[in-house]
Amino acid sequence: MTNTARILVVDDEPDVEALVTQKFRREIRKGQMEFVFAHNGQEALDYLDKDTEVMMVLSDINMPKMDGLTLLTHLGEDYQDLKTIVVSAYGDMENIRTAMNRGAFDxxxxxxxxxxxxxxxxxxxxHLELFRQLQREKAEAELARATLSRYFSPNVVKTLSEGTGEIEAGGKRCEATFLFTDLAGFTPLVEATDSDTIIALLNDYIEGVARVIFAHEGTVMKIIGDAVHATFGAPVPQPDHAVRAVNAALEIDAFSEGFRKIWNESGIDLGLTRIGVNTGEAVIGNFGGKSFFDFTAYGDAVNVAARLEAANKSLGTRICMSETTRAQISDFYGRPSGNLLLPGKSKPLTAFEPLTKERDALPAMENYRTAYSKLAEGSDTARQLFAALIADLPDDPLILLHLQRTLSGAINVDIEIS
Known part of the structure; x- marks a missing residue:
């Protein structure tokens, strides 16, 4: 846009053009102002349809074809960015009031x-320059926010842009629920597949997982290759962060299984997605310096979530969550997986597999819970109960796991995870 202020003068008096041009000759010569002319409201609208550089309208009221007050109505409907000054011999209060009500600036x-x-x-x-400057700043802010949203979670962007609580350098300790995902066998797949296919696959996969996390108002902390690290309950506090995380895990699982099927049918051997979920305290915040920051979380609760994701490989499951997460969900649908002896831990952690409400209601799931309780008690009947379940759910990973363990002489639900 040019720096010259283009002003449209609308007046049917024949000497107006000469008078205005003479009065503002210095401004015109310096390129500060440029005046164009129309003789009635209709001519003005026809001109504005062709010229988008007009900033201001000076308009008379009494003109043929279309008067100035009617012109004001059209300008208010179609050219809200223009400012109009009414210049008229009809200076009575009624005309002034009508003109101002229809959007005249002066x-x-x-x-x-x-x-x-x-x-x-x-x-x-x-006034126009200030108005347009505010418009530019608003557009730049919206662009910056949109750009940030491509790199950070909406919750982080919201906190940064609205100033509802600045993310403190160094962070603070708070309770949250952490979710880790990993795509099994992805590294060998990368080595055996052309780069264009891998890029398309990974972009769509990460987009799908992130979209689910955002839908449950979680925050993506990191994306490392095919792995996604997310948190619920920070930076925006959420009393139901555990519920959100588990619901997100179930939805990510459904998306990933559908996504895997599509790629498998196209000849790409895409592995399953493993998910770990844990609730606990961690130091969460902005770590780094003035030139760079990393919004992340540190603490044992974060490490446990990562280990639970890896534990799925030993269990044969796709989702593994901790007892601390289970404790915060009143209407929990799922089943115990086992007491996991995680690396670096002296005490076992009771793990669970969350289920959809429909799968949880299957009679076989209640029978599984009965068999599991018998195994936890050290009862010899556990082996027979797990064996009977094979007929109903022959491919169920936890049934197969505990049956194999009982056949090998296991008499409890403790499982060592390497």
Missing amino acids: FLTKPIEFDDLEATINKTLK
């Missing part, structure tokens, strides 16, 4: 006092 009476007109034009131009 009102001057004829005969024209050119010093007043110049002052009014300059005041209006300053």
